Amino acid sequence: MMDFGYSEEGRQASLGDLQLWRRILGFSAPYKVGLIVAVVISLFITWATLTLPYLVQTAIDGSITASQLPNVERLAGLTGNALLYGAIIVGVFFATFCQILVLEWVGQWVMHGLRQSLFNHLLSLDLPFFNTRRTGQLVTRLTNDIQNMNEMFTSVIVTLFNEFLRLMGILVLLFWMNPRLAALMAIFVPIALLITIFFAQLARECFRTIRSQLAKLNSFLSETLSGIGILQLFGRQEATRHIFEDLSAGYLQRTLSQIRLFGTFMPLTEFLSSAAVALILWYGGGEVLQKRLTLGELVAFISYMRLFFQPLRELSQKYSVVQSAMASAERIFQLLDTKSTIAQSQTPGTMPDIQGHLEFRHLRFGYEPDNPVLHDISFTLRPGQTVALVGTTGSGKTTLVNLLLRFYDPQEGRILIDGRDIATLQLKKLRTLVGVILQDVFILQDTLLANIVMDTGCGREQVEAILTRTSMDRFVRKLPHGLDTPIGDGGTELSTGEKQLLSFARVLCRNPAILVLDEATAAIDTESENILEQAIADSFHGRTSLVIAHRLSTIRRADHIIVMAHGRIVEQGSHEELLNRGGHYALLVAMDLQNGN
Template identity: 40%
Template sequence: MNYLEESEIKDKQFDIKIMKRLLGYAKPYALLLVLSFLAIILATGVDLARPYIIKVTVDNYIAASDEPMTAFTDMPENLPYTHFNDLYFVRINDLEGAEGEYQILSRENAHYLIEGVIPRNSPFEIREGYIAFENQEYSYILLSQDEYLQFRENDFTGVRNMSLLLFLVLVGGFFFNYMQVYLLSYTGQRVIHSMRNELYSHVLNLPLKFFNKNPVGRLVTRVTNDMENLNELYTSVIVSFFKDIFLLLGIIIMMLSLSTEVSLVVFITLPIVVFASMMFRKKARAAYREVRRKLAVINSSLSENISGMGIIQIFAQEDRKYEEFFKINSEHKEASLRELFVFAIFRPTIDLIYYFALALLIWYGGGAVIRGSIQFGVLFAFISYLDQFFQPISDLSEKFNIMQSAMASSERIFELLDEKDGLEDSENVKEPFEFKGEVEFKNVWFSYDDEQWVLEDVSFKIEKGQTVAFVGATGSGKTTIISLIARLYEIQKGDILIDKVSIKDIPVKYLRKNVASVLQDVFLFTGDMRSNIRLNNAEISDEKVEEVSRFVNAHHFISKLKDGYNSLVEEGGSTLSSGERQLLAFARALAFDPKILILDEATSNIDTQTEVLIQEAIEKVIKGRTTIVVAHRLSTIQHSDNIIVMHKGKIREMGRHDELLKQKGLYHNLYLLQYKE
């Protein structure tokens, strides 16, 4: 199953197994996570404290001028008081030794001190010498502005102290928010760094069979885009998820503690919010999946067309390819618009529910304030908490998008990590021994797809230091044999021996360290000439690089470059000719001084004059080294110690050049096709 086929994206919601596995990567940073969650709790506490501090400031100080007071003839200890008319007024009721109840009433900038208490927000009449309320008469003292401010001096002090407390709380909130964002982002980056390294290391050790079936573009997407989606999950969704949970629970507790009745009125809208969120999640999942599928098609089309741009332009297919892309892009646009509609309607819907809840709150809570059953500061706190309550719900669309994307990315990443490398050494692995270079195939059967045999019962032996050539028609199995020697694929039957030891018993890295290949299609890395020859192996000196370059006659063109061996190689070596790239590949192979040298059509892209120079160099370097040659040019293998003729996955002929010509078989026919004149 090609699980990297993104055009078949499946729905992926929250998966507890995947989340546990993701959190497993965060175990080394458990202390940082604990600190970040502690910071989240403290930051949430700050968010909950802000409205409450303002509520206390409003009710206890700003709007507290008509709060009932008691009076003492003696100065009270440890209580804020106002000294007036030989009495000490304290804004606390039912204290022992109190001299009655008092209250300040205000109307049109006039302030009256009465003996008695009238319910807040109740209508009263001011008459000559007394204030009337419900058939009761209260004597009063008309306070001057200075006297009124004297009574409110403690309120000024309280407002100042509460303002300072609010400022300190906000500063603390800034610090806690900074800490939780920084710590979680830092932890997320460390986790993603570890996961990306593990994923890339795993990919490096996957067999070639895997890469034959999975496009490069999609593998790159795993290491880049999918990892970035996980980064968003760690640094955005997880942070907001826990903070939102704490915040919503805290708001519910604070609302209920302030007023149960008002809270129940506000909570009437919760079923509507839950229903709207469920509908959004259902619709958004389908729309999101469709957009991702269309985007995957766009990416695949771009990757394929850009890679084949040369063919497109040679055959003048620009217009047709543009029409194909225009159609794909239009389908993506339509899917994006459908997704946009779903996301665009959700937030206004939540906003509408919020305003409905706000209207209910103002209607019921405002009436409660007028009746005097709750204070104005409580209503203000409810409005603030209501806004905080709906904010996480409004952000649900973005969080859901990130979470679903991260879950899908996580599944694909873990599926890639769970892909077996296919190169399991046996229990009898030999410690690195002296590598000599004897190669033997014993009844080897091999198939790329486990269905059609590419090699059938192949057996041969190459002695140390011999040069053996493989010839045959395309598809006869020549290149497959040299791939199997380096254990790039696993055989199904038989055995391959190096120095009489099964290659399964030889550590893969040690085996490949002693086998070097020069292929027909040379791949060069971005860098300079020197790094491409020694592949950044510090053990290979500059002198060694220049020596092998001279051996294969690559030095003559490298030295003519502006910066010599420091000259930059563009991606894929596009600025070099095929012959020059082939010469660099020869130098690269010889720089590692392998015991087994494999040449797969290594001279096919080199002109005749350069080929003569290469042949001279090869004659020098193959001495004492086992050399395996795959060639169509029979002139390059005439002096081989042994020539093996392949046909449809089987060995048909074997012998030296002259011997095979005398047999007048397949080799003789191939020779006549090339040199019939």
């Protein structure tokens, strides 16, 4: 649990993982036309880049140094070469532009598809999954990891392809011009590759330590910033500053060692390039002296050599990008392969005319299997009945709701709606049948109306009708623009009570057969409280309702009260019965069930 954060970076995806490549390509299949276009452009660019020095060479040999020809003819030849040269460079310009756009287009849409399926997949996973994962990590999968893969599509695939092609092209050309000189040059390839791979490995480790230190620094910073008031009040500024400076110094040391590493390796390719030129000058010059090579060819060789090292440099730079993209891809696919442990019923299963009969039968459950929080819970709600669950914090009331919504599956026992096991219902169907009003509410950055309606397709009139019927319109009227008031970040801030009212309205819009209310424990302003009380009275009438109750008024409205303690039902009955019994319930009431005013 504790080493969750950084262990992921240590994982290595091998470049030769064919299965991974196949999956990546699978996602790009719909865009194969784009990819083919990019490859064709690539071929053109490679051809063009190689032709340019060749044109210079023919100009030198055929015109500039051809002293045996009349000057006019030499100039005409030169002009011809120059015109062709001009045409090609303009062509390269447009081709490169198109290639970058096409690849970005493909890459972005592929990533969009991947991001979308990952998001959908995550939303379909069960709660136990989310309990074991940190949200930040999952968000990183959706954002940074996908971004990483996009890098690969746009810059890397094109560079790898272009540069590799160019490298091969240059080698072929060199061999065609002078095989012996070319063979001599070819020994630079394995040397450069070895240096590159060695460097890439060192660099990756180096970046990993830098990233992990930066992550530590940033999380310390964000924690300090959000708790700064407390730190100041407890006089911890100096100690905090020392920790930060230590982290900062650690970061500095790591960046400096990265600079040393790059400082050692970056000049090496340059050195190889100069060494190659020296080799050509010495060996090639000798060939020229022995008339086995023309001077123009020698000059061309020198120019090609410069072109030759550029792709090598590029390849070494992209090597680490590909590595990290592959690692990202592996993490993404791993997540996509995670299956929900809550088995989803495949058959839609029709449930006509829900009566609202709800039965909990011998439930036993623990978030950790050997640490049960519910022991053999059984009770029944008849259609239209209101049952209140009462008990101290940790008695298992909320867990019961979690099981009813199938956020978790019980280790033993079943929950039945109209006699049918909820495990045989589709999750979506179940969650529309059971409407829950939770203490917390997910607020969209939108108007109140949009927040109530969401995707139910309810019209404005319907919403207004529901609100009027439950008297919740009073709450809406208090807001500056009524139903059109923007809420959420940047809009009107809702109080705890108002949030619960919104949650209520949202659920009523969906008209569920069974209502579940988790009453707010936190203080609620009197105004909201009064509205809420009336809304509860109106909407619970004639509907099967289960309430985790904290307010006496709510409890007294219930037909039946179930008192829970330590995951067991300890008492049940009506308010008066239980009070007269003088047991747990009477004590709870005496201890003051609620805390709002």
